[in-house]
Amino acid sequence: MARPTASRGGGAGEDAHIREVHRAIYTVVRRIPRGRVVTYGQVAELAGIPGRARLAGAAMRASPRKLGLPWHRVVGKRSKTLAQVNILDPIGSAVQRHLLEEEGVKLSDSGGIRLADYGWLPDVDGR
């Protein structure tokens, strides 16, 4: 019963075979304070894999909802939000905006997030 292909697929224990890198990334994302945002590049750096922003993105895309990660707090540096990037899924991007606004993150006039104001800086914040 188990699944012959034991690779992907949804089911319990799915996150059990996730690579350490992914786990490190999820740990970082979990630490993002409410009302703050972090770029993928930052997440990668904090996870111990500087310069691998793309990998951080891949890990997030593959992250099981079951983990309940604050995925909406992770944004692209230039892309402001998922909204500008994933044009094929405008619904999801709208959800991200909504969740951020609920946390008090205000968007700039151009619809982007002001990283200077809401970007999370662990060293400065002391957490």
Added chain:
DNA sequence: AAGTTGACGGATG
């Protein structure tokens, strides 16, 4: 095994 994809980011026009 080899080619394609992509929740990125910097450089360029």
Added chain:
DNA sequence: TCATCCGCCAACT
């Protein structure tokens, strides 16, 4: 400021 292109590299087909 916005649109495109390019490099990086793990995951997917």
